Amino acid sequence: MSSPLSLLFLGTGTSTGVPVIGCSCPVCRSGDSRNARLRSSVLLRTERTTLLVDSCPDLRQQALRYGLTAVDAVVYTHAHLDHVTGFDDLRAFCWKHDVSWRLPFYAGPETMESLERMFPWAFNESRAFKGYIRPEPHVHGGLPFCVGDVAAVPFRVEHADAETFGYVFEHGGVRIGYACDVKSIPPDSKEMLRDLDVLVLDGLRFAEHPTHSSVGESLELMRELEPKLGVLTHMGHDVDYAETSARLPGGVVLAYDGMMLDVE
Template sequence: MKLTFLGTGTSSGVPMIGCSCPVCRSLDYRDKRLRAAVHLAAGGRSVVVDTGPDFRQQMLRANITQLDAILFTHAHKDHTAGLDDVRAFNFRQQQEMPVFAEPRVVEQLRVEFAYVFAEHKYPGVPQVALHPIERDDAPFDVLGLAVQPLRALHHKLPVLGFRVGGLAYLTDANKLPPSTLEQMRGADVVVLNALRHEPHLSHFNLREALEILEELAPRAAYLTHISHQLGRHREVEATLPPWIRLGYDGLTVEVQD
């Protein structure tokens, strides 16, 4: 399986509008972070987790010309706002885009993209087939791929991560129940959010993320959903164990099943 980090930034991205801190002014390409999303190439399938506001730019930058399905972690705009741009794949592939999300997220998509699901559609709107994820305690099928939901809390909001083969991907979380830790255990690669150094209401900070990764002890781990408050990529990464790296936009990783 090949994992591509399409975006590794928090909801405001890095650089953040109007900010002149050293991270936002950095010339290091690894400090330029679009909103968090990943692409999975597995089992002959092309799958994206989340379509934030930068979705179009991410697809172009990664040269992704085929997309078979979309998974949503939750309904916040920095993870859903780019859904309209699946139109390009509808046109190329001449079929609806399968979208997998929890029922509450499905309903939010119906509200925010009402024109997509209207009875009488405007010509050219995205063609989307919604597939509710009804259970978080058992895998579901995504065009032949077995996907295990990973339950987490984003402050008080229940959100999902996903385990696909040897990959466990979880962003926008600050609490994991024991059952989720067990579902993540044994993964070859774990991706986890680490917003900044200071504690945060709804995200793991760096210390919290490292504690979880050290308990899980995968072969390799990557941090994502990073804000400008964490610091410059090269300086922060130098403090990490060699098997834990900061993700960055465009990074590709081979994951063992």
């Protein structure tokens, strides 16, 4: 029997995180820990493989909170700051290794270019000092790739002007789709999202937003794509966990920081 594919939500908040600095709204002041949201990131794990999706600005806190000390690869959705600026904390996953070791990065071409522009020292081979992050860039160009015993199938989504990919992660017959920042999903990509065990989508807020799908728009996508379980993430302070959860249709839940799904 194969091991499960587990999905740990390291963070489930939009770019501001929740609570929002200076805000005293009920969600920001809430005593419900499920309303406290670090910036969005997930960890996919099998018995053999650990795969981090994005390096958000809260990566240090997330690694400490969840005992994350090693990753086999980092997979990037896009280069918005709330998904990349924890980059330097990835050093912690390199410095136990020999200086010749590289941390595999998987990203679309524009995202990889942005990373190289933002963090040029890390990509400069002549400066590959021990203690620095030492990436091994893999530009996936939208084609499937494998990390250990996890297969990843990128799919394009519409989100602001940034090249943005979601991913279907597969292991032992289990398929988990993840698209945390998405306004809409093109028809070609939708075809790849049928018969998923879990589909994770953007659930920023209730009102429509120009670059993120609202809770209502994501629920519509869930109805159309019919995953066994739908999960909303990347939420702002409009979304109260308990109040919103009570109104969701069957088969759809809100993510919260620390939520773990073991899918077999």
